[in-house]
Amino acid sequence: MERARAAAALCRRLPRRTIQRVAALVDSPLVLGRHSFTSRLFLGTGKYPSMESMVEALALSGTQCVTVAVRRLQLGVPQGKSLLDYLPRDTYVLLPNTAGCFDADHAVRTALLGRELGMGDLVKLEVLGDPQTLLPDPIGTLDAAKVLVKEGFTVLCYTSDDPVLAKRLEDAGVTAVMPAGAPIGSGQGILNPNNIRIILERATVPVIVDAGVGTASDVAIAFELGAQGVLLNTGVASAKDPVRMARAMKAAAEAGRDAFLAGRIPKKLYATASSPTSGMIAGE
Amino acid sequence: MSAPMLCITVNDEPTSLPSPSTVADLVARLGLRPDQVAVERNKVLVRRAEHATTTLCDGDRLEVVTFFGGG
Numbered sequence: 001m002e003r004a005r006a007a008a009a010l011c012r013r014l015p016r017r018t019i020q021r022v023a024a025l026v027d028s029p030l031v032l033g034r035h036s037f038t039s040r041l042f043l044g045t046g047k048y049p050s051m052e053s054m055v056e057a058l059a060l061s062g063t064q065c066v067t068v069a070v071r072r073l074q075l076g077v078p079q080g081k082s083l084l085d086y087l088p089r090d091t092y093v094l095l096p097n098t099a100g101c102f103d104a105d106h107a108v109r110t111a112l113l114g115r116e117l118g119m120g121d122l123v124k125l126e127v128l129g130d131p132q133t134l135l136p137d138p139i140g141t142l143d144a145a146k147v148l149v150k151e152g153f154t155v156l157c158y159t160s161d162d163p164v165l166a167k168r169l170e171d172a173g174v175t176a177v178m179p180a181g182a183p184i185g186s187g188q189g190i191l192n193p194n195n196i197r198i199i200l201e202r203a204t205v206p207v208i209v210d211a212g213v214g215t216a217s218d219v220a221i222a223f224e225l226g227a228q229g230v231l232l233n234t235g236v237a238s239a240k241d242p243v244r245m246a247r248a249m250k251a252a253a254e255a256g257r258d259a260f261l262a263g264r265i266p267k268k269l270y271a272t273a274s275s276p277t278s279g280m281i282a283g284e
Numbered sequence: 285m286s287a288p289m290l291c292i293t294v295n296d297e298p299t300s301l302p303s304p305s306t307v308a309d310l311v312a313r314l315g316l317r318p319d320q321v322a323v324e325r326n327k328v329l330v331r332r333a334e335h336a337t338t339t340l341c342d343g344d345r346l347e348v349v350t351f352f353g354g355g
Contacts, residue, residue, distance in 0.1 A: 044355025054353070069354025070322070072295045072347065078315050083351050099354050112329045113349050116322040184355070211355075233355025 027257060030206060030228055033121065033154030033175050035093055037064045040223070041253045042095065042208065044233025048242055051086050057236050057246035058092070065093040067124055067231065069100070070114045095156065097124040102137070104144035111148055123148060124178070124210075124231075126158040134184040138165050142172060149173035158210050161195040163202060170205050177203060178231060181222065182212025185234040189218040193225055200226045216245075216252035223256025224264065292344045301340065308335040314348070322349050 014022075029036040043063045048054035058066060066087060087094065096114025101107035104127055111123045125148060127140035136159050148155050154175045159165055161179040169177050179199055182188035189212060190196060200207050208229035209222040215235060222230045230253060239245035288303040294310070301310060307330050311318050323330045324347040330338050340346075 044353070046353040046355045048353065067355050068351040070349050071352040071354075073314075073316060073321060073350050075295055075297055075299075075314060075348070082317070082320055083353055084320055094351070096351065097354055109324065109327060109329070113322040113324060113347070114351075116329060116332060117320070117349070117351055231355075237355075 025258075027261065032156065032206060035065070035122065035154070037093075037229075039064045039250075039253075040229040040257060041219070041249060042067065042210075042229060042231035043236060043246070044231070045083060045087070046233055047237040049237075051081075051083075053242050054237070055086050056243045058087075059246075060243055060250065061236065061246040062250045063092070065095050065122075067095045067097050067233065068114075068118070069097055070110050070117065093122065094118040094120060095122045095124050096120075098126050098144070099124075100128070101126065102128050102130070102140075104140045104147065107140070107144040108147050108151075111144075111153060112151070115153070121152060121154045122156065123153045124156050124158060125174075136160050136180070138162065141165075142168055145169055145172045145174050156208065161192050161199065163195060163198040166199045166207075167202060170203060174205065176206040176208050176229070178208045178210035180211040181209050181218065182214075184211045185238075186212055187214030187235060188212055189214055190221055190225070193221070196222070196225050196227070213249075216248040219249050219252040220256035220259070223253060224259050226260055290340055290342050290344075292340055292342070292346060294346045295348055303342075305340050306336055307338045307340065307346075310340065310346070311335060311348070316348065320350050323347065324349075 029038050030040050039062045041061055041063045042065050043058055043061050044067045045054060096118050098107040098110040101110055107127045125144055127137045127144050129135045129137040141159060145155055145157050149172060156176045156178055157169050157174040158178045159169055166177045181190035206228040208231055209227045210231040213219055213232040213235040219230050236242050236245045236249060289300045290303045290305055291300050307323050311321055326345055
């Protein structure tokens with residue numbers, strides 16, 4: 001509503017040509033295998049204070065693709081309303097993850113179960129090294145990626161911010177590499193932007209920054225660096241007000257992406273005057 | 285005389301079922317929604333289309349999973 005009113009106000013004030021030019025400033029969708037997304041934010045579904053806050057946060061984030069975990073059902077408890085009942089399939093593409101897997105075989109089995117549940121080809125592959133750091137196990141990740149690509153999955157691969165590993169994963173046929181900005185759930189932001197830049201410079205597949213996002217500016221920075229997407233969960237779900245934070249993340253994603261597409265100025269050591277340096281009135 | 289029973293393990297819990305039983309029978313007996321579970325038998329996925337035709341054997345180890353919130 002607010003946006004529509006703003007657009008109408010703009011139409012009254014600006015020449016038609018300007019309006020047409022502004023309207024043409026659109027982004028291309030992010031294509032991952034046979035999926036196409038106009039929102040470049042990917043949200044997790046874990047750790048929300050309630051299902052209601054999750055539903056509202058997902059809606060305000062504008063995401064079109066959400067991650068879900070594959071876990072054992074609790075037996076002896078009637079299967080009431082489940083997570084899937086809150087995630088309408090015409091609104092969200094499900095991205096099953098292999099979170100919690102510490103070896104390639106376990107991750108592959110989990111991915112196969114996830115595909116059976118979701119009936120989709122997407123998987124967020126993660127093979128972790130140890131439960132304290134939750135850092136990716138590079139060897140297990142690469143092994144599992146090869147198997148899942150062969151199995152016909154569209155593999156979105158969580159990895160460390162190592163440019164060499166990112167390239168190896170790409171060579172293995174993953175659809176997107178997803179370097180961590182910082183450890184999962186740490187909220188530390190993008191610790192090594194230089195590595196992310198190198199990955200971005202060399203990658204020929206989409207790069208989605210996954211993990212470490214603490215607040216909106218982290219999302220903006222990821223997009224300003226050139227990331228094609230950002231995946232986050234804790235930053236929204238564990239915020240004091242997850243719904244408001246989801247809205248902030250959406251705004252940051254749009255701002256960061258727009259800034260990247262606009263092309264930022266180079267950073268310079270010395271000042272450059274913004275006002276004319278000639279035509280000054282007489283001084284002392 | 286009672287019907288012969290199958291002893292299997294479901295998500296690490298010992299479970300007995302009348303023999304013969306299929307994966308679909310197990311899912312129904314557990315009161316689960318067939319469209320929202322995936323089943324692995326002895327570490328091999330059982331496709332949903334095969335739940336009704338996959339007969340369980342004594343000692344089978346099953347994993348029954350669904351989606352939970354995650355990132």
